[in-house]
Amino acid sequence: MSTSENKMWTARLRNAWQRNLPVDKLLPDDQPAYVASWIYVFGVATIAALGVIIASGIVLAFQGPAWYHTSDIGKFTNSMHFWSVQMFFAFMVIHLWGKFWMAAWRGNRVRTWMTGAVTFVVSIATAFTGYLIQTNFDSQWISFEAKDGFNSVGVGAWFTVTNLGQMLLLHVAFLPLILGVITFIHVLMVRRRGVVPPIDALPFDMEVRK
Amino acid sequence: MSTGRHTKEEFDAAPWHGKTRKYDIVKEGVIAVVVVSVLAVALSLLLGSPDDTPLTFKGWATSNSDNFYATAVSELAGTSGTATYGAPYNKAADGLNVGPLWLQKWAGASRPIDSVNDFVIAPLSTQVLSTDIASALATWKAATAKDQSTWATNYDSAIAKVEGKLSDVPAGNYGPVPALAQGLTDMAKAGGLDAALLSQGGFFQTDNTKQILFFGDGSYLDDAGTAANLQGGTWGMMNETGRYPGQAWLWLYSFWYQIPPFNNEESKPIGANADAYIMFLMGGLSLGLILIPLIPGIKTLPMRIPIHRGIWRQYYEENGIKRRKH
Numbered sequence: 001m002s003t004s005e006n007k008m009w010t011a012r013l014r015n016a017w018q019r020n021l022p023v024d025k026l027l028p029d030d031q032p033a034y035v036a037s038w039i040y041v042f043g044v045a046t047i048a049a050l051g052v053i054i055a056s057g058i059v060l061a062f063q064g065p066a067w068y069h070t071s072d073i074g075k076f077t078n079s080m081h082f083w084s085v086q087m088f089f090a091f092m093v094i095h096l097w098g099k100f101w102m103a104a105w106r107g108n109r110v111r112t113w114m115t116g117a118v119t120f121v122v123s124i125a126t127a128f129t130g131y132l133i134q135t136n137f138d139s140q141w142i143s144f145e146a147k148d149g150f151n152s153v154g155v156g157a158w159f160t161v162t163n164l165g166q167m168l169l170l171h172v173a174f175l176p177l178i179l180g181v182i183t184f185i186h187v188l189m190v191r192r193r194g195v196v197p198p199i200d201a202l203p204f205d206m207e208v209r210k
Numbered sequence: 211m212s213t214g215r216h217t218k219e220e221f222d223a224a225p226w227h228g229k230t231r232k233y234d235i236v237k238e239g240v241i242a243v244v245v246v247s248v249l250a251v252a253l254s255l256l257l258g259s260p261d262d263t264p265l266t267f268k269g270w271a272t273s274n275s276d277n278f279y280a281t282a283v284s285e286l287a288g289t290s291g292t293a294t295y296g297a298p299y300n301k302a303a304d305g306l307n308v309g310p311l312w313l314q315k316w317a318g319a320s321r322p323i324d325s326v327n328d329f330v331i332a333p334l335s336t337q338v339l340s341t342d343i344a345s346a347l348a349t350w351k352a353a354t355a356k357d358q359s360t361w362a363t364n365y366d367s368a369i370a371k372v373e374g375k376l377s378d379v380p381a382g383n384y385g386p387v388p389a390l391a392q393g394l395t396d397m398a399k400a401g402g403l404d405a406a407l408l409s410q411g412g413f414f415q416t417d418n419t420k421q422i423l424f425f426g427d428g429s430y431l432d433d434a435g436t437a438a439n440l441q442g443g444t445w446g447m448m449n450e451t452g453r454y455p456g457q458a459w460l461w462l463y464s465f466w467y468q469i470p471p472f473n474n475e476e477s478k479p480i481g482a483n484a485d486a487y488i489m490f491l492m493g494g495l496s497l498g499l500i501l502i503p504l505i506p507g508i509k510t511l512p513m514r515i516p517i518h519r520g521i522w523r524q525y526y527e528e529n530g531i532k533r534r535k536h
Contacts, residue, residue, distance in 0.1 A: 027235070027236065028233070028235070029232060029233070029234065029235075030230040030231060030232050030233055031230060031231060031233035032226040032228060032229070032230055032231075033228065033229035033230055033231050033524075033525065033528075034228075034522050034524070034525035035231070035233060036231070036524050036525075037521050037522070037524075039521055041238075041242070044235070044238055044239050044242045045242050045245075045246065047239070047242070048239065048242035048243040048245070048246040049246050051243055051246075052243070052246050052247055052250050056250075068261070069261060075258065075259070075261070076254055076255070078259055078261070079253070079254030079255075079257070079258050079259035080250045080251065080254050081259075082254075082259040082260075082454075083249070083250045083253040083254055083257075083259070084246065084250045086455055087246060087249065087250065089458070089459050093459070098521070100502070100512060101512045101515075101517040101518055101521065102512065102518055102521060103509070103510075103512035103513060103518070105502070105503035105509070106219065106222040106223075107219060107220075107221070107222025107223035107224070108219070108222075108223040109222075109223075110503045110504070113502065113503050114500050114501075114503070117499045117500040117502070118500055120499070121496050121499070121500070123459075124457075124459055124460070127457060127459070128457065128460075131447075131457060134261070135264065136260075136261050136262050136263065136264050136451075137262035137263060137264050137265060137434065137438070137451060138260060138262060138440075138450060138451050139264075140264050140265060140422060140425065140431065141431070141434070141435050141438070141440050141447075142447050143418070143422050144422050144423075144425065144426045144431060145435075145440075145442065145446060145447055146447060147422075148485045149485045149488065149489050150489075151297065151298060151305065151314055151485075152305065152306040152313075152314050152483070152485035152486035152489060153306075153308075153313045153314065153486055153489045153490065154297075154313035154314055154316060154317030155317075155489075156297075156298050156314075156317070156321075157297065157298040157317035157318060157320040157321070158320070160298075160321060160417070160419060162417070162418055162419035162422040162423070163416070163417045163418065163419055164416050164417065164418050165416025165417060166416075166417075168416070193223070194225070194226060196222065197221075197222055197226060198518065198521075198522035198525050198526070198531075199512065199513055199518045199522075200526075200531055200533070200534050201221075201222075201228075201525070201531075202228070202529055202531065203221055
């Protein structure tokens with residue numbers, strides 16, 4: 001590699017990517033033998049549910065928020081969105097608990113845990129704004145009740161849960177973008193560091209570079 | 211293997227050189243998408259989803275016109291929940307605090323709502339009114355603030371004294387207030403108030419704050435919430451209408467409202483400021499969740515409680531690894 005290439009930002013980024021996340025790490029076809037429990041399924045199940053949420057959400061976004069109150073196909077699409085959100089949280093909570101009991105932050109994986117936990121918190125905010133834009137009685141009730149919490153700490157001055165337009169835009173644009181980016185980073189971190197070894201794993205199973 | 215923490219961290223971070231197994235993550239992902247999609251389709255077809263019709267002012271004024279009427283009077287008198295709320299709607303109260311932090315007050319009245327004009331006078335002014343209501347509206351607009359306040363407060367107090375039973379309200383110095391409240395009730399019954407409150411004289415509008423707050427000032431929304439088992443004392447927003455699962459992930463947030471001192475408004479300082487304390491508490495706990503790997507005592511729990519022995523049972527059995535003390 002030439003000296004001038006070494007100074008190029010593009011080359012540096014490419015080299016750093018290849019060093020940290022070569023394609024066989026990104027898409028491996030084998031895993032350590034200890035990856036043999038149903039608990040490992042829930043991470044990918046969470047992402048799968050997120051995929052169904054996004055797909056059904058895109059259809060809802062194209063048709064507008066009033067569509068699913070009257071049309072059968074609209075009601076069905078809304079139900080798909082509703083149930084995939086329920087599954088998403090169920091899978092994510094199981095995934096989180098699983099990773100907690102594995103102490104999955106060991107071995108330079110603290111940031112992987114943190115991005116996962118942030119994803120959980122952002123998901124709650126995203127789902128909450130979704131409940132606010134249902135444009136039914138439940139969203140009327142939730143917005144009236146929830147305003148007091150946000151107002152009590154001053155957040156309500158900017159984050160107005162009774163403002164349908166603001167909640168709609170946050171739910172379909174800003175929050176999914178944040179959620180998607182953090183989830184992507186989280187998955188890249190998982191692939192980069194690999195699956196955390198068992199607690200008390202045998203030392204000769206791991207190669208320590210001094 | 212050193213028992214030193216640093217070295218152990220190095221081992222956990224090192225590439226795996228033990229036994230491996232074939233694992234097709236792309237195939238796993240595709241199967242997961244198919245299974246989740248099938249489940250979502252099945253649940254949607256079998257159970258549908260909750261969608262209770264939203265409440266309307268027309269429904270309120272028709273089903274409980276006395277309560278609507280009395281609420282309209284309380285808006286004119288400045289005694290309603292909205293009129294006395296404080297920030298971000300007005301400066302009528304200081305709002306909640308946590309110790310020296312008056313964040314609600316400090317954030318200011320950034321979403322100003324004038325319950326007299328926004329809820330009653332402006333909507334009425336958009337209508338073609340009968341002669342007596344139009345005359346009452348003109349009288350109100352021409353009156354001094356002191357007269358307006360005297361009329362509305364007198365009438366509001368009189369209604370409160372007879373506990374909302376309008377037919378028992380004695381005659382008094384109420385000025386045009388009874389006519390204005392009647393005009394607004396008639397307007398709501400005809401369906402005009404729903405549109406007038408949303409548009410507020412404009413064409414494009416997407417902010418429902420005024421309607422939601424006006425709803426909350428009466429008993430209509432509250433009664434509907436109680437009937438749907440959605441009140442804060444019964445786990446509130448975590449629930450969903452009908453028999454559907456709600457936002458179960460908010461269980462911890464709702465939990466605090468079920469226990470003292472948070473569920474006792476008389477208890478100072480926490481119960482009286484429960485909303486603010488719970489927001490701080492949940493903010494702290496959320497931060498705690500993110501920082502678990504750094505919190506002594508919590509980060510070592512998984513080593514001390516051997517749930518991991520079940521997760522990696524096969525590996526431990528194959529290698530004859532006994533549980534170690536951490």
